[in-house]
Amino acid sequence: MKNWSQSNSFYIGFQQMTAAMRHEIRLIFSDAGVLIILFAVPLIYPVLYSFIYYPEVVRDLPIAVFDESASAQSRSYLRNLDATPEVSIAAHVRSMDEAARLFREGKVRGIVQIPSTFSDDIALGRQATVSAYADMEFFLYYKALVTGASFVTLETGRNIQIRNLTKTGYTDRQAEVTAEPLKLVENAMANPAGGFASYGIPAALILIIQQTLVLAIGIIAGSIREKQSGSVPKIIEYGGPGEIIRQLIGKAVVYFLIYAVLCQFMLGLIPSWFGYPRNADFIEIGILITPFLLSSIFLGQFLSVFFKNRESAMLLYLFTSIPLLFLSGVIWPLSNFSPLWQMVRALFPSSDAMTGYIKLNSLGAATGEISKETGLLWVMTAAYFVLAFMAHFFIHIRSKHLREEVIGTDMN
Amino acid sequence: MKRILFNIRQVTVREIFRMSSGSLILMVTLILPVASTLFFWSLMKEGVPDKMPVAVVDLDQTQTSRKLIRNIDITPLSQVIMQPESIAEALSELRKGNIYGFVVIPENLQADILASRQPVISYYYQNSFLIAGGLMQNDLTMILHTLSGGINIQKREAMGQNEEEIMAQVQPVSLNTHLLFNPWSNYSVYVTSIVLPIMLQIFILLMTVYSIGIEIKEKTSREWLRTSGKSVVVALTGKLLPYTAIFFIVMMFQNFILYKVLGIPMHANVGWLVLISLIYVLSYQAVGIFFIGLLPLMRHGLNLSAFYAILALSLCGFSYPVEYMPSIFRFWAEAFPVRHYMHIFQRQILAGGDLFYSLPDYLFMLLFLLLPFTVLYRLKSALIHQNHIEDLPQSYHQITHA
Numbered sequence: 001m002k003n004w005s006q007s008n009s010f011y012i013g014f015q016q017m018t019a020a021m022r023h024e025i026r027l028i029f030s031d032a033g034v035l036i037i038l039f040a041v042p043l044i045y046p047v048l049y050s051f052i053y054y055p056e057v058v059r060d061l062p063i064a065v066f067d068e069s070a071s072a073q074s075r076s077y078l079r080n081l082d083a084t085p086e087v088s089i090a091a092h093v094r095s096m097d098e099a100a101r102l103f104r105e106g107k108v109r110g111i112v113q114i115p116s117t118f119s120d121d122i123a124l125g126r127q128a129t130v131s132a133y134a135d136m137e138f139f140l141y142y143k144a145l146v147t148g149a150s151f152v153t154l155e156t157g158r159n160i161q162i163r164n165l166t167k168t169g170y171t172d173r174q175a176e177v178t179a180e181p182l183k184l185v186e187n188a189m190a191n192p193a194g195g196f197a198s199y200g201i202p203a204a205l206i207l208i209i210q211q212t213l214v215l216a217i218g219i220i221a222g223s224i225r226e227k228q229s230g231s232v233p234k235i236i237e238y239g240g241p242g243e244i245i246r247q248l249i250g251k252a253v254v255y256f257l258i259y260a261v262l263c264q265f266m267l268g269l270i271p272s273w274f275g276y277p278r279n280a281d282f283i284e285i286g287i288l289i290t291p292f293l294l295s296s297i298f299l300g301q302f303l304s305v306f307f308k309n310r311e312s313a314m315l316l317y318l319f320t321s322i323p324l325l326f327l328s329g330v331i332w333p334l335s336n337f338s339p340l341w342q343m344v345r346a347l348f349p350s351s352d353a354m355t356g357y358i359k360l361n362s363l364g365a366a367t368g369e370i371s372k373e374t375g376l377l378w379v380m381t382a383a384y385f386v387l388a389f390m391a392h393f394f395i396h397i398r399s400k401h402l403r404e405e406v407i408g409t410d411m412n
Numbered sequence: 413m414k415r416i417l418f419n420i421r422q423v424t425v426r427e428i429f430r431m432s433s434g435s436l437i438l439m440v441t442l443i444l445p446v447a448s449t450l451f452f453w454s455l456m457k458e459g460v461p462d463k464m465p466v467a468v469v470d471l472d473q474t475q476t477s478r479k480l481i482r483n484i485d486i487t488p489l490s491q492v493i494m495q496p497e498s499i500a501e502a503l504s505e506l507r508k509g510n511i512y513g514f515v516v517i518p519e520n521l522q523a524d525i526l527a528s529r530q531p532v533i534s535y536y537y538q539n540s541f542l543i544a545g546g547l548m549q550n551d552l553t554m555i556l557h558t559l560s561g562g563i564n565i566q567k568r569e570a571m572g573q574n575e576e577e578i579m580a581q582v583q584p585v586s587l588n589t590h591l592l593f594n595p596w597s598n599y600s601v602y603v604t605s606i607v608l609p610i611m612l613q614i615f616i617l618l619m620t621v622y623s624i625g626i627e628i629k630e631k632t633s634r635e636w637l638r639t640s641g642k643s644v645v646v647a648l649t650g651k652l653l654p655y656t657a658i659f660f661i662v663m664m665f666q667n668f669i670l671y672k673v674l675g676i677p678m679h680a681n682v683g684w685l686v687l688i689s690l691i692y693v694l695s696y697q698a699v700g701i702f703f704i705g706l707l708p709l710m711r712h713g714l715n716l717s718a719f720y721a722i723l724a725l726s727l728c729g730f731s732y733p734v735e736y737m738p739s740i741f742r743f744w745a746e747a748f749p750v751r752h753y754m755h756i757f758q759r760q761i762l763a764g765g766d767l768f769y770s771l772p773d774y775l776f777m778l779l780f781l782l783l784p785f786t787v788l789y790r791l792k793s794a795l796i797h798q799n800h801i802e803d804l805p806q807s808y809h810q811i812t813h814a
Contacts, residue, residue, distance in 0.1 A: 033711055052726050055736050077585075104759070104769055127580040131588045138733050139602060143546060146589055153587040154557075160584040174528070181525055181563035183532045184556050188539040188549070189506060196732045199542045277540075311622065312436065314714050318614050319444050321722055322607070323451055331603075333512070333544040336461045338454070355509060362540040365507035372508070 013246055020250030027220050028254070033310070037216045042262050045208050049201060050274045056195035061144040062090035063110040064099040071119035077130070077156055081112065086148035103135075110134050110145040122160055140196070190277060190362035198276055202361060203330040203354045205266050209293070210350040211317055211324075213255060214300040218313025221304030244392045248385070252297045259293050271361070279364035287367050288360060291377035292353040298384035299349060305391040328354040352376045419641040423650025426639055427623070431654065440619050441655060445662045448611040453669050456600035461547060463491040467514035469502050470495055472521040480517060480559060489551040506538055513537030513548040515556070525563055543599055601676055605757065606730040608666045609750055613696050613724060616659050617717040620700025623651060624791075625710025633795040644792040648784065652697050656690075659697075663689040679764030688756055688774075695749040695780035705787025708794035709801075724748045752776045 028034050065081075067074050082089045090108050093099045099111045111133040121128035132149045134142045158179050165175035191198040267285055271278050307313050326332060327345045334355075337345065345351045356373030359365040367374070431437045468481045485492040493511065496502040502514045515535045518524075524531035533556055537548035561582055568578045627633040640647035667685060670676050678685065703720070704713040727734065727744060728751040734742055745751050752773035759765040759773075794800050 033715070036715065048723075049726065052737055052741055053732055054738055058733065058736050104763075104765055121580075122584060125577065125580050125584075127583060128585050129588050130585060131590060133590045135591075138730070139599075140733060140736075142591070149587055149589075153585050157583055157585040161581060164581060164584075177528045177530045178564060178567065180530065180560060181528070181567070182556065182560040183530050184553070184560065185532055185534040186549070186553065187534060187536040188545070189503075189536055190538055190540040191545070192539065194539060194545070196542075199540065199545075200731075202540075310711055311714060314711075314718060315436070315440065315618065318618060318718050318721065319448070322611060322614075322725060323448060326452070326455060326607075330541055331543060332456055332599075333461045333464055333541065334509075335464050335512075336458060341455055358540045359507055359509055363507045363538055369504060369508045 013242065016243060017246045017250040017253075020247045021254050024220075024251045024254045028216070028258075031220070031223070034216050034219050037212050037219065038258060039262075041212050042208055042266055046201070046205055046266055046270045049204055050197060050270065053195075053197035053200065054274075056197050057193060058140045058144045059085050060088035061086060061110060061141055061148075062108050063087050063112055063145060064091040064093050064102050064108040065089050066093050066096060066099050066111065066113045068116040069114050069118035073119040073122055074114045077114065077118075077152060078112075080152045080155065081148060084148040084151060086144040099133075103133075109138070109141045112145075112149060125164070190358075190364070197274065198362065199330070201270075201274070201276055202358050203325060203328055205270065206292070206354045206357050207321065207325060207328075207350050209259065209263070209266065210296040210299075210348070210353070211321055213259065213293070213296045214303060215313050215317045217251075217255070217297070217300035218304050218307045218316065219310055222307035222310045222313050225307065226309040241389075241393060244389060244396065248298075248301055248388055248392065251301070252294065255297045255300075256293055263289055263293075267357075277362040279362065280360040284360055284367050285357075288353065288356045288370060288374055288377070291374060291381050292349055292356075295349040295377050295380035295384055298381060298388050301388040302384050302391055305395060324348055324350055327351055330354055330358070346376070349377055349380050352380075415641065416643070416646055419639070419643070419646045420650040420653070423636070423640050423647055424653050426636070427651045427654055437619070437623075440615050440622070441658045442662070445612055445615050445659075446665065449608055449662075449666050449669055452604050452607050452611070453673065456603060459598040459600045460489075461543065461599070462488050464489060464544065464548065465493040465511045466490045466548070466552075467494045467496055467502050467505060467511045468492050469497070469499055469514060469516045471519045472517045474522040476522040476525065477517045480515075483559065484515065484552075484555055487551060487555060489547055490555075503536070506536060512544050513552055515552060601670075601674055604674065605670055605676060606728065606750075606754055607725075608670065609663075609692065609753055610724050610728065612659065612663060612666065613692075613750055614721040615662075616655075616693060616696040617700045617703070617721050618714070619655055619659075620652065620697050621704045621710070621713045621717050623655065624648075624701065624704045625708070625713050628708055628794055628798060628800055629710050631798050631801070633798060637792075637795050644788055644795065647795075648701060652701075656693055656697060659693045660690055663693060676762070678761055680761045684760060688753065688761075691774070691777050692749060692753050695777050698781045698783045699749070701784040701791070702787055705784065705791035705794075708791065720748075724750050727751070728754055730754060746776065749777050749780050 028038065065078055067078060078089060081087060087110070091099075091102055093102065096111075096113065099108070099113075102108045103111060113131040113133070115129065115131075117126075118128050118130075120126075130149070130153060132145055134145045161179040162172075162175040165178055166172060170178065188194070263285075267289070268282075270276070303316070304313075307316075327341065327348065328351045329337070329345070334342075334345075352373040356370045356377075359370050359373070360367075431441075466484065468484060470477045470481065481492055481495070484490055490513075494505065496505060496514070499516055502511070502516070505511050506514065513536055515533065517533060518531050521531050521533075523529075535552045535556060537545060537552060539545035539549070564582045565578050568581065569575075573581070627636050636651070637644065637647055640650060664686075667689065671678050671685075699720075700717065703716050704710070707713045707716055726732070727741060728748055729735075729737075729745055734745045734751075737745075755773045756770045760767065760770045
């Protein structure tokens with residue numbers, strides 16, 4: 001008999017949960033606004049951003065050259081410069097004024113000047129100086145010019161040095177070792193081409209997931225509250241703590257399932273279509289994304305109690321999106337965060353999920369190497385679940401009081 | 413004329429009463445814009461990241477290798493926080509994110525240098541973060557080239573060459589890099605100068621669309637229009653004027669942070685700064701009117717604004733240049749006042765260039781002010797007929813009775 005009643009209460013609980021799920025699904029699919037947030041945004045944004053950053057790197061940056069030397073050496077230097085992937089000579093000018101004018105007009109993005117003494121300096125064994133004028137306003141232009149010009153300068157210098165040394169009786173090998181006592185081998189881990197999309201898109205994908213989840217949950221809760229305002233505040237009453245838990249979990253299951261499908265597109269198809277780093281397999285990503293989705297959902301459920309109408313969730317979404325990108329540590333290095341911003345950063349699931357996802361997918365980390373991120377996301381899942389429960393429980397108590405008051409006044 | 417001015421005043425007074433009744437308005441117009449300004453300033457106030465954690469795998473363990481480690485440690489940018497035993501261990505630390513890069517000093521480094529066997533030094537850095545990756549690459553490359561050059565110099569000194577000759581021999585060509593208009597390579601200035609206006613445009617758009625949309629949603633639009641003497645131009649002017657004033661003050665506060673606190677050099681008269689800030693606020697208010705006029709249902713107007721405002725971060729072209737995007741985005745980018753503002757900031761204020769070069773951008777920004785006139789009729793009809801009010805979907809009605 002006892003056994004039967006236990007299984008029966010379990011059955012009722014399960015029924016309550018599936019009822020909550022069905023109800024949430026009905027709300028989502030009958031609300032065009034929510035459907036846009038849940039489906040259009042996660043589908044359109046990644047594609048749009050991928051196209052915006054499609055060429056990924058700045059190549060053949062147009063520059064002006066002012067060759068005062070006009071010698072075989074300077075022409076060879078400029079030929080090599082033109083041949084680098086980073087820059088391309090767009091104009092040979094006769095004065096710095098002319099170069100500056102082209103620069104102001106935006107026709108060239110940098111200037112390289114070779115002094116008239118260039119070939120004499122080299123012949124006489126004096127150090128020759130090449131000047132590069134770069135535009136710092138656009139970080140990538142600056143980087144392209146400096147990378148291209150440094151490379152050619154080092155190569156030219158090395159060749160001159162080796163030639164000078166062989167003239168004094170060194171063998172080729174001796175000259176090479178003297179010019180380069182150490183051989184330097186550079187290894188860029190992840191994103192060796194320095195593609196801009198590979199920097200930004202992985203972070204953006206994760207951020208979109210969290211922001212749309214919080215927004216969608218918030219819009220639905222805000223709409224319910226908006227519907228009720230004006231009339232007696234009979235905010236949804238629950239049967240008790242157990243029912244609140246079943247409601248929260250039932251709704252969470254719905255969002256989790258929807259996003260499990262969306263992630264196949266955002267974290268599966270998009271990187272493969274556009275050639276973003278894909279070092280992690282399905283299971284590894286799943287291990288990170290599962291606590292991320294759950295913590296984002298419970299964060300959304302917790303925040304949703306504060307939204308008074310449909311618009312307030314949108315306000316939060318707009319205000320937080322860009323700062324959260326900066327807080328993640330993807331743009332400004334984490335090692336330079338003050339303790340205050342470290343703490344604020346830790347409050348949002350997107351921060352750890354972004355760095356975890358980049359480590360997994362771009363740097364090829366193993367699941368064990370991102371255990372810090374995964375662990376923190378589980379902690380957040382638990383913490384936001386408790387907070388969401390407490391917030392809803394508080395509302396439950398309050399509306400019970402309100403109802404008693406209302407009934408009380410009716411009796412009088 | 414007098415009548416019009418009176419009506420504008422009436423609408424403005426009405427708006428100020430409405431403003432003081434809701435906390436949301438205070439949030440969007442004042443608290444959040446100022447908070448976001450302080451956030452970006454405080455997050456990156458060091459200007460250039462310093463003391464980023466790196467590692468050295470020292471397989472040599474000699475005087476030379478220890479000197480190299482010290483040299484890396486004392487550069488302002490890096491800090492040697494660990495010395496892993498093996499490359500595998502260092503790679504794992506890199507993947508965990510504990511270090512941004514590491515250098516591998518091979519066995520027998522010192523002996524190989526002495527014997528002119530050209531030992532190989534490898535260095536690794538993670539390149540999945542834009543600023544950190546670029547800095548690590550520059551820093552490690554520079555340190556190791558300096559080391560290599562130093563050995564070259566020492567050997568030549570031992571052979572008895574004189575110092576002046578040596579420098580020219582070791583580095584026959586040197587590159588002198590000049591930065592135009594922004595003589596400090598300061599990321600904080602670079603990022604903050606554009607991100608602050610981008611955050612502000614979010615709030616201006618949001619507030620403009622909300623303040624008009626809420627009149628339609630709450631069916632107060634007819635009374636609003638009556639106060640204005642039934643002129644939609646007067647109604648809009650009177651309503652948005654207080655916001656123009658507040659956002660203009662917020663923008664001047666941002667300018668104060670940029671030019672006085674962060675110390676960005678200003679090469680134009682301060683009057684230009686005032687003018688461009690005012691045009692900036694007005695042009696975004698105009699875009700806001702255009703959006704809510706186009707989609708008088710507030711929620712749709714807000715969605716459109718959100719889409720447009722967030723996109724400005726990418727399409728204004730400060731992170732990734734617009735010229736290198738597919739051509740359609742080059743035209744699209746012109747549709748953001750912040751892009752023109754950025755041009756004026758860079759060419760006129762920062763570089764002190766002639767007004768002539770910024771003129772097209774001023775004209776573009778003024779063009780935005782014409783946008784509202786294309787939707788005036790539609791907006792007025794929406795205000796009168798209040799036919800853009802959305803009833804919540806049926807499912808919401810069921811819930812409260814459940």
